[in-house]
Amino acid sequence: MWTKLRTACIAIMVASISLSAEAAQAAAGERWDLTELYATAGAWSQSYEHARADVASLDRYKGTLGSGAEPMFTALAAISDARRELLRLYSYASLRSDEDLRNAANLERKQQAQSLLTELAQKTAWLAPEVQSLGQAKVRAYVEQSAALKRRFDFFLTETLRHAPHTLGVEAESVLAATGDVLAQPHSVFEQLVDAELPFPSLDIEGQKIRMGHVQYEKYRGSDDRAVRKAVFDAFWGAFNGYQGTLGSNLTAQVMGDVFSARARRFGTSLERSLFEDNMPEAVYRTLVAQANAGLPTLHRYLRLRKRLLGIQGELAYYDNYPSLFKISSPPHFSLQDSRRITLEALAPLGKEYLGLLRRGTGSSWSGSHPRLGKNSGAYMNGLAYDVHPYLLLNHDDDFESLSTYAHEWGHAVHTMLANADQPFEKAHYSTFIAESASIANEMLLGDYMVGKAASREEKLFYLGKQLESIRTTFFRQVLFAEFQLQMHEMRERGEPLSGASLTERYCALLKHYYGEAQGVMKIDPLYCNEWAFIPHFYFGYYVWQYATSMAGAAQFAEELQGQSAEQARERFIAMLKAGGSDYAYELYRRAGVDLGQAAPYQALIRRMNRIMDDIEALAPPT
Numbered sequence: 001m002w003t004k005l006r007t008a009c010i011a012i013m014v015a016s017i018s019l020s021a022e023a024a025q026a027a028a029g030e031r032w033d034l035t036e037l038y039a040t041a042g043a044w045s046q047s048y049e050h051a052r053a054d055v056a057s058l059d060r061y062k063g064t065l066g067s068g069a070e071p072m073f074t075a076l077a078a079i080s081d082a083r084r085e086l087l088r089l090y091s092y093a094s095l096r097s098d099e100d101l102r103n104a105a106n107l108e109r110k111q112q113a114q115s116l117l118t119e120l121a122q123k124t125a126w127l128a129p130e131v132q133s134l135g136q137a138k139v140r141a142y143v144e145q146s147a148a149l150k151r152r153f154d155f156f157l158t159e160t161l162r163h164a165p166h167t168l169g170v171e172a173e174s175v176l177a178a179t180g181d182v183l184a185q186p187h188s189v190f191e192q193l194v195d196a197e198l199p200f201p202s203l204d205i206e207g208q209k210i211r212m213g214h215v216q217y218e219k220y221r222g223s224d225d226r227a228v229r230k231a232v233f234d235a236f237w238g239a240f241n242g243y244q245g246t247l248g249s250n251l252t253a254q255v256m257g258d259v260f261s262a263r264a265r266r267f268g269t270s271l272e273r274s275l276f277e278d279n280m281p282e283a284v285y286r287t288l289v290a291q292a293n294a295g296l297p298t299l300h301r302y303l304r305l306r307k308r309l310l311g312i313q314g315e316l317a318y319y320d321n322y323p324s325l326f327k328i329s330s331p332p333h334f335s336l337q338d339s340r341r342i343t344l345e346a347l348a349p350l351g352k353e354y355l356g357l358l359r360r361g362t363g364s365s366w367s368g369s370h371p372r373l374g375k376n377s378g379a380y381m382n383g384l385a386y387d388v389h390p391y392l393l394l395n396h397d398d399d400f401e402s403l404s405t406y407a408h409e410w411g412h413a414v415h416t417m418l419a420n421a422d423q424p425f426e427k428a429h430y431s432t433f434i435a436e437s438a439s440i441a442n443e444m445l446l447g448d449y450m451v452g453k454a455a456s457r458e459e460k461l462f463y464l465g466k467q468l469e470s471i472r473t474t475f476f477r478q479v480l481f482a483e484f485q486l487q488m489h490e491m492r493e494r495g496e497p498l499s500g501a502s503l504t505e506r507y508c509a510l511l512k513h514y515y516g517e518a519q520g521v522m523k524i525d526p527l528y529c530n531e532w533a534f535i536p537h538f539y540f541g542y543y544v545w546q547y548a549t550s551m552a553g554a555a556q557f558a559e560e561l562q563g564q565s566a567e568q569a570r571e572r573f574i575a576m577l578k579a580g581g582s583d584y585a586y587e588l589y590r591r592a593g594v595d596l597g598q599a600a601p602y603q604a605l606i607r608r609m610n611r612i613m614d615d616i617e618a619l620a621p622p623t
């Protein structure tokens with residue numbers, strides 16, 4: 001679930017019928033109205049031709065930046081304005097394409113917009129080196145001379161100068177650019193093997209012959225029948241066992257590529273390189289790992305509770321992680337209008353201004369909310385059209401997951417509205433660290449609200465159980481991944497050999513440690529220790545830890561928004577959202593009272609987890 005929810009939502013991933021006719025039929029929040037981006041497909045094409053001409057002419061500014069603050073502003077503004085229109089063009093193309101993925105014209109339009117974005121990058125490749133060659137003193141002096149330059153471009157210029165020590169000469173840069181395709185191959189090999197060619201056995205499940213695979217694994221691993229989930233695990237991970245060497249070599253190639261790219265750009269380590277983009281202090285990564293380790297007794301408490309609630313005799317096993325803690329006789333049902341009403345009520349702690357924007361957005365034709373034939377799956381918010389408003393793709397299925405996704409994605413949308421109103425285009429785009437914290441805080445406020453309003457003990461337990469499980473998957477599981485990634489890269493950086501066998505050994509030690517084998521909490525079957533071989537995120541550098549970190553930040557915000565100084569907490573939280581991307585995520589958090597390099601946010605999350613378990617134990621005491 002977390003891969004779908006937590007990663008799809010920030011990706012920019014929506015009809016083929018006449019749009020104006022559609023808009024006319026759409027009730028508020030059911031269908032989006034793309035005519036606010038472009039009145040017709042023809043208007044899009046016209047604007048596309050203009051943008052193409054603009055992009056083609058951008059190299060006329062090359063060599064002009066050093067002639068003064070005024071010429072620098074003119075050049076930067078021309079490039080930024082072209083980019084702003086291109087993002088609007090891309091938004092329309094991509095949203096229309098997601099309305100009906102089978103429509104070829106939509107797909108072509110999307111490809112056109114993507115190509116133009118690539119062309120913009122190529123046509124302005126000279127920009128960063130030219131700023132860097134002017135040097136700190138001259139650039140600073142220009143920024144002080146021109147209020148317009150300062151207002152829109154000071155942070156961009158600071159960022160460009162910060163990259164100078166890691167920017168190479170023209171020849172070296174072009175060689176590095178050419179390595180991109182080669183370095184992306186391990187992920188292609190992984191997909192080819194795992195999604196297509198790996199031979200999975202067939203199993204008899206509930207009287208049916210099922211050929212095991214990725215989809216079946218996810219479907220049956222949560223079975224209430226313990227024998228079924230064990231058989232599913234044995235078959236799935238058993239199939240991986242025969243390919244440990246191949247997948248190990250392939251993941252090693254990925255790690256080698258990460259280390260190569262970091263060293264080529266003069267970074268001490270691959271971790272340092274990945275933290276560089278957000279200017280995140282290394283202490284944040286280290287604190288996250290240390291605090292998750294300090295919180296393991298709480299994870300172990302959860303696992304013991306799970307064992308008791310599932311009625312497991314003997315040792316708890318790794319395949320016991322997936323069945324839901326609480327079943328509900330009639331699962332709650334939420335229409336789209338219910339989701340809107342409940343979200344507005346649950347987010348009351350965020351105050352008038354926030355709720356006003358949420359009411360406005362959810363009452364407008366900004367979202368495509370229901371599943372339809374041909375429409376893209378998942379959920380996301382697209383906030384790329386700075387001059388218009390955010391758009392949301394949802395696939396509201398009228399269950400609690402849908403309600404929770406609604407609160408999450410609208411969290412991204414209100415964040416975008418606040419940032420766009422307060423920041424110029426150049427400083428509005430925010431970091432994932434801030435984005436996910438804002439949207440996960442919404443999910444937490446919603447969870448607490450649902451528990452408070454639940455009509456029965458059964459319903460209360462259902463909502464408590466959901467929240468508890470999301471902390472295991474979004475926090476502990478991902479920090480385990482983060483720790484494993486760090487170990488792999490550090491081994492390579494120390495010159496130690498990596499192989500399928502050594503990766504399995506490392507991963508096994510982490511599983512045993514996290515799941516408390518020595519404490520008698522869970523017994524890890526060595527067969528499942530090749531789980532690393534199936535995690536696609538390892539092919540995208542250090543990445544999963546952003547969600548774990550953001551969840552900890554969200555826990556501190558949620559706690560403070562419902563605490564003694566709720567008003568001040570709200571002001572700081574809203575100020576952080578309004579700040580958009582005008583500063584680094586760590587700084588913005590710190591100003592909002594949350595220091596990700598200290599224990600406090602992680603401890604707030606652990607406290608939340610313990611509080612939920614206290615509530616569960618009070619409602620479902622041991623018999």
Ligand SMILES: [Zn+2]
Pocket residue numbers: 005006009010408412435436439
């Ligand atoms: Zn999100």
